[in-house]
Amino acid sequence: MDIINRDExxxxxxxxxxxxxxxxxLANGMIKLHGYSKEIAMINALIxxxxxVKIEQVQ
Incomplete structure (x- = not known):
């Protein structure tokens, strides 16, 4: 299982x-807990x- 580092x-x-x-x-949690691939975890975590952040800005 690959772990995403900050530089990536x-x-x-x-x-x-x-x-x-x-x-x-979020991405590392998806990889460690759910077994997501690195690419899918990064996309999902970004979304x-x-x-x-948008919710925090509204509050």
Whole structure:
């Protein structure tokens, strides 16, 4: 099982630090807990993190 490191996310996406932290934690959780592939975990985590940041901005 591959684990995503921060540098891989920074190379793939230009994210602010809050979003980067959320993507990093979410993606690694998806890989460790659910066995997702690295690519799918990164895509899903990015979508989820963007939604979380938007919700936080509204509140």
């Amino acid at each position: 996310i920074i190379k793939q996406f230009d994210l602010e630090s809050l979003l980067l932290d959320k993507v990093h934690r 989820m993190a963007k939604a979380m």
